[in-house]
Amino acid sequence: MTMQENVMGMQHLGLPCVDMEKSMTWYTEVLGFEKIEEKVMPEDNIHAAFLKKGNLVLEMYHLDEETMKEIAARSDGHIDHLALDVKDIQAAFEEMKKTGCTFLDEEIQTLPFFEKGVKFFTVLGPGGEKVEFNQFL
DSSP states (O other): OOHHHHOOSOOOEEEEOSSHHHHHHIIIIITOOEEEEEEEEGGGTEEEEEEEETTEEEEEEEOOHHHHHHHHHOSSSOOOOEEEEOSOHHHHHHHHHTTTOOBSOSSOEEEOOTTTOEEEEEEEOTTSOEEEEEEEO
């Protein structure tokens, strides 16, 4: 079997979290993700949780403080943003305003990607990660 035949698609996206409870609460209560697995392994200084929304699975994790500092200091290999598909970009924009999160876009943006273009806006998640809300037009 070749790698092209073996790889089936994305399994999960890993997000390091400074405050696990704050991050899990935001993704579950604000965005509607469901926690499907959580493990706390104090002997290894690991706390990990898997959250799912549709076909997207996020692995949120917190490791020992030294490792978390190393992750934060990396200059390569970071994912720039997480993009979530929405049905109604205007409704998502108005709803996210109510949460008090930090907006990186003051208004909904448009780009000519794909057949008819996309509309999107970006906010900061609880750990400082960029979360983009995106609607195909």
